[in-house]
Amino acid sequence: MADPSSYRPKPGQIPDSPGVYRFRDEHRRVIYVGKAKSLRQRLANYFQDVATLHPRTATMVTTAASVEWTVVSTEVEALQLEYTWIKEYDPRFNVKYRDDKSYPYLAVTLNEDFPRVQVMRGAKKKGVRYFGPYGHAWAIRETVDLMLRVFPVRTCSAGVLRNHQQKGRPCLLGYIGKCSAPCVGRVTPEEHRELAEEFCDFMAGRTGTYIRRLEKEMMAASEEMEFEKAARLRDDIEALKRAMEKNAVVLADATDADLIAVAEDELEAAVQIFHVRGGRVRGQRGWVTDKVEAVDTAGLVEHALQQLYGEERGDAVPKEVLVPALPEDSDAVSLWLSDRRGSHVSLRIPQRGDKKDLMETVQRNAVHALALHKTKRASDLTTRSRALEEIAGALGLDTAPLRIECFDVSHLQGEDVVASMVVFEDGLARKSEYRRFQIKGFEGQDDVRSMHEVITRRFKRYLAEKDRTGEWIGDDAPEDDGRPKRFAYPPQLVVVDGGQPQVAAARRALDDLGIDDVAVCGLAKRLEEVWLPNDDDPVVLPRSSEGLYLLQRVRDTAHDFAIRYQRSKRTKRLRTSPLDAVPGLGDARKQSLIKHFGSVKRLKQATIDQICEVPGMGRKTAESVVVALAQAAPAAPAVNTATGEIIEENDGGSRT
Numbered sequence: 001m002a003d004p005s006s007y008r009p010k011p012g013q014i015p016d017s018p019g020v021y022r023f024r025d026e027h028r029r030v031i032y033v034g035k036a037k038s039l040r041q042r043l044a045n046y047f048q049d050v051a052t053l054h055p056r057t058a059t060m061v062t063t064a065a066s067v068e069w070t071v072v073s074t075e076v077e078a079l080q081l082e083y084t085w086i087k088e089y090d091p092r093f094n095v096k097y098r099d100d101k102s103y104p105y106l107a108v109t110l111n112e113d114f115p116r117v118q119v120m121r122g123a124k125k126k127g128v129r130y131f132g133p134y135g136h137a138w139a140i141r142e143t144v145d146l147m148l149r150v151f152p153v154r155t156c157s158a159g160v161l162r163n164h165q166q167k168g169r170p171c172l173l174g175y176i177g178k179c180s181a182p183c184v185g186r187v188t189p190e191e192h193r194e195l196a197e198e199f200c201d202f203m204a205g206r207t208g209t210y211i212r213r214l215e216k217e218m219m220a221a222s223e224e225m226e227f228e229k230a231a232r233l234r235d236d237i238e239a240l241k242r243a244m245e246k247n248a249v250v251l252a253d254a255t256d257a258d259l260i261a262v263a264e265d266e267l268e269a270a271v272q273i274f275h276v277r278g279g280r281v282r283g284q285r286g287w288v289t290d291k292v293e294a295v296d297t298a299g300l301v302e303h304a305l306q307q308l309y310g311e312e313r314g315d316a317v318p319k320e321v322l323v324p325a326l327p328e329d330s331d332a333v334s335l336w337l338s339d340r341r342g343s344h345v346s347l348r349i350p351q352r353g354d355k356k357d358l359m360e361t362v363q364r365n366a367v368h369a370l371a372l373h374k375t376k377r378a379s380d381l382t383t384r385s386r387a388l389e390e391i392a393g394a395l396g397l398d399t400a401p402l403r404i405e406c407f408d409v410s411h412l413q414g415e416d417v418v419a420s421m422v423v424f425e426d427g428l429a430r431k432s433e434y435r436r437f438q439i440k441g442f443e444g445q446d447d448v449r450s451m452h453e454v455i456t457r458r459f460k461r462y463l464a465e466k467d468r469t470g471e472w473i474g475d476d477a478p479e480d481d482g483r484p485k486r487f488a489y490p491p492q493l494v495v496v497d498g499g500q501p502q503v504a505a506a507r508r509a510l511d512d513l514g515i516d517d518v519a520v521c522g523l524a525k526r527l528e529e530v531w532l533p534n535d536d537d538p539v540v541l542p543r544s545s546e547g548l549y550l551l552q553r554v555r556d557t558a559h560d561f562a563i564r565y566q567r568s569k570r571t572k573r574l575r576t577s578p579l580d581a582v583p584g585l586g587d588a589r590k591q592s593l594i595k596h597f598g599s600v601k602r603l604k605q606a607t608i609d610q611i612c613e614v615p616g617m618g619r620k621t622a623e624s625v626v627v628a629l630a631q632a633a634p635a636a637p638a639v640n641t642a643t644g645e646i647i648e649e650n651d652g653g654s655r656t
Helices: 040-047 055-063 075-089 137-147 158-167 189-203 209-221 227-245 295-309 330-341 352-393 447-471 500-512 547-575 587-597 600-603 608-612 619-631
Strands: 019-024 030-036 066-071 103-110 117-121 129-131 256-265 268-277 278-290 320-322 346-348 402-410 417-425 435-438 493-497 521-523 527-529 646-650 654-655
Touching: 019 040, 019 075, 030 040, 030 055, 030 075, 040 066, 040 103, 040 209, 075 330, 103 189, 117 137, 129 189, 158 278, 189 209, 209 227, 209 600, 256 295, 268 295, 268 352, 278 352, 295 330, 295 417, 330 346, 352 547, 402 447, 402 547, 417 447, 435 547, 447 493, 447 500, 493 500, 493 547, 500 521, 521 547, 587 600, 600 619, 608 619
Parallel strands: 256 320, 320 346, 402 493, 493 521
Antiparallel strands: 019 030, 019 066, 103 117, 103 129, 256 268, 268 278, 402 417, 417 435, 521 527, 646 654
8 A cells, every 4th residue: 555645746736726636546547536626725635644534535545656637727627527537537436326227218219210219228329309217118118108199100110110111011000000100101201200299299298288289179070070080089188198197297387307315324325316307207216336435415416416417418407406415516516517408407405395395205215225225235245255255265365356357268169269258346247347359379179278368368468558557666657548448457366167277278378477466266167166276176165155156156157258259259250241252342232232132142143234233333343243142152041940941032032
């Protein structure tokens, strides 16, 4: 551990102005990012007597080896730069809210010619309207099913749409009136887009207009004695009302707001968010985080706001954000939110009325989420600690292996040989650190040789990073940007999937590189034995051992990751087309050829002149296509897996 006084800036070096600072460790990795109104005053707090600091702050400053800062002109710029650097560097001592799942949204793809209504997860895309998030995907599908009676917007995939455009007939939803069937021209693209925009308006809370319009149409149809039309409109009105009832009215003034509540203790904090649109709760989400830095409720709220709105723009940022405590720089945060929305955003604590009552409900949800998490985590944390201690004892390690890397080799009869590396830190999978390898040093099946190559490549990269960031001494150390490097962190333990031969290969690879501070073991599948280098007998852990269970989980994760990679490579190889060998023939012209002729078989039968008729195809390229198809090996026949019959392709398609 470093002494903070060894890297404390000299008096007068730190400016008395707003800015963002970064602490780096001895490997030049950024471990903490913070902002301040006055860099001088804030940084002075870190260089007090270590015994007087908060335990988490003391751990951070003794882990760090240097500090640097960037001056900005305003507190809003500092807030934005802090968020950007936290996302970029992923510092280990910053609070990061990690969601336990990807919440589904109801999305309308307004960026397509025929907008589609669907369930979407993950990163938001430009040109798509999102509503939610929802707790469950089935809740979205129930709502959409009710609304398609009134707004029959397309819900099918692009492939299904093209299929029905070619067939010239709609799908089942088109026949039962739950799709306007733009695939067969029942509505124009403009009419379908208008339907999609009305759907969006309704979901955004402007419901009264459509209900009143349908009621007028129903009364008019009844007066004209068009009772079937009136009955259908009545059912449409009921469907919309049922869809509205799924989101209870909580604020009578049609407020658009997000309500954020925090429940915390000394070690962890839970955040709950209710998204209210048009006075109705449209979605709910929450996170739990370890308090790895000394932070109060206001600080947790600020981190939550950065997490929620750091990537958002426009209407995704609500007009009003209600919080349990205002951040230290509440004016700067409010300006930052307003900039992201494009109009004023009110950031405040609710004091009375319906909003305060709803905030109490959100707070109860946060308290419940933290209690539930701690119930699960208590046994989990104890179990993981015991597992790491058991592994250390069984393998004779001085300390518990806080970072474990496991390697596995996968192939199919010697083809598509690949390997995987998975990482577990503190007994938990660290998926962002997983890596995949293609075996390049030789061809064929040799698991031992493959393992030696993979370990060598992984730790050569580590040594290269170590030399570059260097644990260098002096002013000639190379510059480093502090971003997490792909192979910068060494493990305390390397686990290989296999027995003595694989373990020996891994140990030999490390010895060849001069690395002697990384332990190696292997876990053989047959009897779940743990093998150590140069030992003739395995270490046998009890079947009920938590340490053995953790090693099995690490090994199985590496095995599954390797198999998925191997299968994806094999699938990609099998999907290659003879047209791939034609120089200068891109994907667009390949698709044009297949679309024009209908199949590769028909294309093989075409003459050069016929190929030249395809738009964009010159004679030289057509000749290359003919040569490539003539040299290609015939494809294996497809088999109907249900009947075992061979499917023969003819000019009209496929038949059995």
